[in-house]
Amino acid sequence: MNVAVAVADRVYVMESGAVRFSGTSEELAAHPELLWSIYLKQASESLGAQAAVAATPDRERHHDLEVRGISLAFGGNAALDDVSLYAAHGEVVGIIGPNGAGKTTLFDVISGFLRADSGRVELAGVDVTERTASARARLGLGRSFQDSRLFSGLTVRDALAVSLERFTDVSDPFNAILRLPLQVRTEAAVMHRVDELLELFGLERYGDNLISELSTGSRRLVDLAAVVAHQPTVVLLDEPSSGVAQREVEAMVELLRTVRDRLDATMLVVEHDIAFIAELADRLVAMDRGAVLASGAPQAVLESPEVGEAFLGTGALAVSRSGPSSAPVPTTAATVTTTEVDPA
Numbered sequence: 616m617n618v619a620v621a622v623a624d625r626v627y628v629m630e631s632g633a634v635r636f637s638g639t640s641e642e643l644a645a646h647p648e649l650l651w652s653i654y655l656k657q658a659s660e661s662l663g664a665q666a667a668v669a670a671t672p673d674r675e676r677h678h679d680l681e682v683r684g685i686s687l688a689f690g691g692n693a694a695l696d697d698v699s700l701y702a703a704h705g706e707v708v709g710i711i712g713p714n715g716a717g718k719t720t721l722f723d724v725i726s727g728f729l730r731a732d733s734g735r736v737e738l739a740g741v742d743v744t745e746r747t748a749s750a751r752a753r754l755g756l757g758r759s760f761q762d763s764r765l766f767s768g769l770t771v772r773d774a775l776a777v778s779l780e781r782f783t784d785v786s787d788p789f790n791a792i793l794r795l796p797l798q799v800r801t802e803a804a805v806m807h808r809v810d811e812l813l814e815l816f817g818l819e820r821y822g823d824n825l826i827s828e829l830s831t832g833s834r835r836l837v838d839l840a841a842v843v844a845h846q847p848t849v850v851l852l853d854e855p856s857s858g859v860a861q862r863e864v865e866a867m868v869e870l871l872r873t874v875r876d877r878l879d880a881t882m883l884v885v886e887h888d889i890a891f892i893a894e895l896a897d898r899l900v901a902m903d904r905g906a907v908l909a910s911g912a913p914q915a916v917l918e919s920p921e922v923g924e925a926f927l928g929t930g931a932l933a934v935s936r937s938g939p940s941s942a943p944v945p946t947t948a949a950t951v952t953t954t955e956v957d958p959a
Contacts, residue, residue, distance in 0.1 A: 677704045678737070679849050679881040685724055685734035687905075694720045695731070696905040702849070707875060707882045709896030709913070711889065713925055717905040718885040719761065722851050725883075726758045727751045738849060753781075757847030757880075761854050763838040767827040771818060771837055774826055775809045778841035782808075812840045816870070831858030843874055850874075852884045856891050864888065868895050893917060901925065 620626055620640045628636035628643070636643060680702040687695040695717050702708045710718050723729040725736055727748035736744050743751050752758075765774050783801055790798035813819045816836045826834060835858050842850060855871070856864045868891065875882055886892035892899070892913075899916040901908040903925040909916045916922060 678702065679704050679739055680725070680883065681735075681737040682721075682725060683735040683737075685721070685731045685736070687720065687724060687729065687731045693905050695724065698734070698902075698905070698907055700900050700907065700910065702881045702883055704881055705875070705879065706898065707871070707884065707896045709892035709899045710883060710885045710902060711887075711892060711899060711916075711922075712902035712908075715904070716902040716925070718902055719853055720905075721902070722758065722853055722883075722885060726756060726851060752845070752847075755846075755848035756851070757842045757845050757849065758851045759838050759842050759853055759855065761857060763831075763834040765826045765834060765838060765841070768825065770823050770825055771813070771829070772806075772809055772822045774837060775812050775840055775844055776805050778844040779805050779808055781845060808844070812844055815843075815873075816840045832860055832863060835859055839874075843878065846878060848878070848880050850878070850880050850882045852882065854885055854887060856886060856888050864891055867891070871895060889917070 620643065623640060626636070626638060626640055626643050627634055678701045682698060682700050685695050685698045686693070698717070698721060700708070710721070712718055720729065724731045724734075727743070727746060727750070731744070734744070735742060738751060738754050738756055741754065743754065743756075746754075766777065769777065783805065809822075813822050816839065818833070818836060818840065821829060821833060821837075826837065829837065835855065839852070839855060842852075852871075856867060859867065871882065871884075872895070874880070884892060884896065886895075896913055898911060899913045900910045901916050901919070901922045903921075908921045908925060909919045
């Protein structure tokens with residue numbers, strides 16, 4: 616956005632299918648409330664009717680996940696800098712921040728795919744800092760990835776059946792060869808659960824399709840269904856709305872809440888769609904350059920000047936655009952300065 620405004624001769628600012636502003640970058644700088652309202656303030660105001668999470672001292676709440684002082688550097692460059700956060704039981708915590716803020720790296724450390732240089736990760740009170748990713752999964756940690764890591768050569772049904780391996784009673788190949796009763800009952804139970812997952816995520820018509828044949832959005836839903844099949848107590852979702860059509864994104868808020876309630880789980884969600892995560896999350900954690908900028912109720916975090924600067928930049932023009940969030944937002948064409956282009 617900063618690059619586009621810097622190089623453009625003329626700028627159009629659109630919102631909800633309508634042009635909110637048209638003019639030069641200098642004229643845009645005279646209306647700093649425009650971009651602030653579209654990117655952050657509007658999402659914040661939409662939370663006005665929602666009750667804030669009750670403030671309770673950390674030590675008085677049961678934390679399903681706690682991260683303390685995590686730091687990690689690659690070649691001398693700090694990817695995470697003394698990051699501490701927690702997620703209480705049943706809570707949905709949204710993690711926001713610009714590209715390169717360290718959000719996915721933090722998930723990699725929490726889930727055991729990366730080893731931190733310092734700090735501690737606790738899962739339901741158990742120190743898992745030195746445990747492998749598979750060991751953390753057995754303790755109830757579930758994780759989705761930005762690129763939906765699924766077996767492309769399997770059908771959707773088979774992919775979900777594989778994700779139910781944790782609950783398979785029989786693993787002896789001789790049972791499968793001889794089709795013993797225990798094997799038959801186990802397969803029937805797995806297929807029943809697969810059908811439930813297909814229905815829950817609206818994937819019934821894709822059950823016999825190969826993963827490689829699906830669109831990005833459909834693969835995203837299969838990936839989420841596979842995470843739910845594992846029945847984790849703590850779920851890490853990395854940009855679940857990425858690649859999903861806007862109509863499905865709007866429905867995903869209730870879907871994820873349903874998943875949370877059915878699993879009685881705690882969720883941490885990395886997301887770039889601010890309106891989506893502001894509506895879904897009980898609490899937001901804003902990150903930038905590997906550090907936590909702000910943490911708290913969504914409305915308070917989105918109104919933080921530090922968060923506005925992280926999203927919109929700190930240059931003179933960027934600061935003028937993200938300036939006072941209390942400035943009145945023009946609502947009609949008559950109140951917005953526009954400049955017409957001379958045909959000559």
